[in-house]
Amino acid sequence: xxxxxxxxxxxxxxxxxxxxxxxxxxxxxxxxxxxxxxxxxxxxxxxxxxxxxxxxxxxxxxxxxxxxxxxxxxxxxxxxxxxxxxxxxxxxxxxxxxxxxxxxxxxxxxxxxxxxxxxxxxxxxxxxxxxxxxxxxxxxxxxxxxxxxxxxxxxxxxxxxxxxxxxxxxxxxxxxxxxxxxxxxxxxxxxxx
Amino acid sequence: xxxxxxxxxxxxxxxxxxxxxxxxxxxxxxxxxxxxxxxxxxxxxxxxxxxxxxxxxxxxxxxxxxxxxxxxxxxxxxxxxxxxxxxxxxxxxxxxxxxxxxxxxxxxxxxxxxxxxxxxxxxxxxxxxxxxxxxxxxxxxxxxxxxxxxxxxxxxxxxxxxxxxxxxxxxxxxxxxxxxxxxxxxxxxxxxxxxxxxxxxxxxxxxxxxxxxxxxxxxxxxxxxxxxxxxxxxxxxxxxxxxxxxxxxxxxxxxxxxxxxxxxxxxxxxxxxxxxxxxxxxxxxxxxxxxxxxxxxx
Numbered sequence: 001x002x003x004x005x006x007x008x009x010x011x012x013x014x015x016x017x018x019x020x021x022x023x024x025x026x027x028x029x030x031x032x033x034x035x036x037x038x039x040x041x042x043x044x045x046x047x048x049x050x051x052x053x054x055x056x057x058x059x060x061x062x063x064x065x066x067x068x069x070x071x072x073x074x075x076x077x078x079x080x081x082x083x084x085x086x087x088x089x090x091x092x093x094x095x096x097x098x099x100x101x102x103x104x105x106x107x108x109x110x111x112x113x114x115x116x117x118x119x120x121x122x123x124x125x126x127x128x129x130x131x132x133x134x135x136x137x138x139x140x141x142x143x144x145x146x147x148x149x150x151x152x153x154x155x156x157x158x159x160x161x162x163x164x165x166x167x168x169x170x171x172x173x174x175x176x177x178x179x180x181x182x183x184x185x186x187x188x189x190x191x192x193x
Numbered sequence: 194x195x196x197x198x199x200x201x202x203x204x205x206x207x208x209x210x211x212x213x214x215x216x217x218x219x220x221x222x223x224x225x226x227x228x229x230x231x232x233x234x235x236x237x238x239x240x241x242x243x244x245x246x247x248x249x250x251x252x253x254x255x256x257x258x259x260x261x262x263x264x265x266x267x268x269x270x271x272x273x274x275x276x277x278x279x280x281x282x283x284x285x286x287x288x289x290x291x292x293x294x295x296x297x298x299x300x301x302x303x304x305x306x307x308x309x310x311x312x313x314x315x316x317x318x319x320x321x322x323x324x325x326x327x328x329x330x331x332x333x334x335x336x337x338x339x340x341x342x343x344x345x346x347x348x349x350x351x352x353x354x355x356x357x358x359x360x361x362x363x364x365x366x367x368x369x370x371x372x373x374x375x376x377x378x379x380x381x382x383x384x385x386x387x388x389x390x391x392x393x394x395x396x397x398x399x400x401x402x403x404x405x406x407x408x409x410x411x412x413x414x415x416x417x418x419x420x421x422x423x424x425x426x427x428x429x430x431x432x433x434x435x436x437x438x439x440x441x442x443x444x445x446x447x448x449x450x451x452x453x454x455x456x457x458x459x460x461x462x463x464x465x466x467x468x469x470x471x472x473x474x475x476x477x478x479x480x481x482x483x484x485x486x487x488x489x490x491x
Binding site for chain 2: 119
């Protein structure tokens with residue numbers, strides 16, 4: 001049985017089946033995006049669940065969206081940002097947090113890819129929410145500029161500006177991390193001597 | 194506006210290479226059936242209305258106000274918390290003054306102002322603090338625990354601070370060696386009790402050691418009978434007639450102790466001085482000096 005959730009006044013009514021199709025089609029991809037946006041302190045499965053609960057409750061808006069995929073990514077960035085802030089706060093107060101959530105990445109990834117993923121995650125953690133969202137959606141998830149603009153409800157020009165700054169800051173963050181590791185390695189070497 | 198080339202395509206820097214490697218990773222497959230079932234279940238549950246939060250806050254505030262409003266308020270009495278008394282203590286309150294009659298009590302001054310109290314011996318003014326009092330029929334002992342206490346007695350004023358203690362009247366420090374007196378001298382032993390005074394008076398009118406002994410015995414007898422002035426007269430007469438007699442140290446001591454018992458301290462001090470001057474080699478001169486000093490504090 002198919003339920004119609006959206007109001008009949010809209011030209012493209014959104015049904016539960018529509019959302020289920022979106023879940024099946026984009027769920028895995030969204031979960032990976034959520035993990036990259038929110039970091040390791042949050043369970044990506046919980047976030048994905050939350051994103052689709054939002055989609056069910058706001059089916060009307062989903063039906064009106066130019067790109068439903070972009071709409072879902074927009075919700076995902078907001079949910080990830082909220083949960084990330086909440087997790088940071090809980091971490092600050094010493095409340096229990098689990099970092100070892102099952103990875104949303106394919107188990108077939110190579111060791112090099114896993115190491116690269118960890119390093120990228122370290123670099124992303126240094127970016128602001130706004131820049132991280134644009135960077136992840138464009139560089140890692142492959143969304144087009146227009147899709148990102150729609151998802152984040154920002155002008156296209158802002159997307160490119162944020163991407164420019166995000167790239168620069170990401171590179172600087174990686175360079176700093178590398179320098180710190182080299183310094184630490186040097187100290188360890190001196191100690192062993 | 195043209196799309197900026199992705200790092201996945203360029204791979205021109207180390208950062209771009211890492212991002213390209215990461216972006217190439219496929220997502221792990223999703224258990225769509227289980228995940229979607231859970232979404233359906235949770236989406237069917239009613240959402241919590243955000244209006245509940247201000248409603249909850251308002252109800253808590255209202256409850257707190259009600260508790261504060263209905264909480265029993267007892268007006269603090271100015272004196273109620275200021276006296277803590279032992280079970281056997283006797284005290285009362287008259288107007289703004291606490292009257293301590295007997296027993297151990299602790300007095301605490303109210304936050305503003307002073308607490309006035311009286312005992313049979315002293316009058317107290319406790320200022321910003323607490324004082325412990327032990328009141329007996331003979332004296333009042335005080336120990337100031339905090340703040341300041343002004344003590345008035347016998348037209349004298351003492352200001353005591355925290356940790357100070359005093360007792361009033363000061364108890365004379367009478368050594369046991371001074372209390373023995375002279376051994377019975379055996380005068381008028383054959384006389385009946387009714388004629389004992391007559392016999393001693395007759396003997397005292399004589400001369401020599403018998404007269405001196407008779408005066409001493411006469412004073413002791415009158416003291417036992419409660420005739421203090423007569424006793425003092427007999428001993429003064431003995432000292433006037435026999436200032437260096439055999440019994441003059443005993444007479445001086447008897448006179449001293451009787452004057453102290455009568456709380457006639459100035460006279461007692463003079464008698465003690467006389468004893469110290471007249472009997473410098475007596476073994477009890479040190480005890481007399483201590484007794485005189487304790488009496489001098491009165």
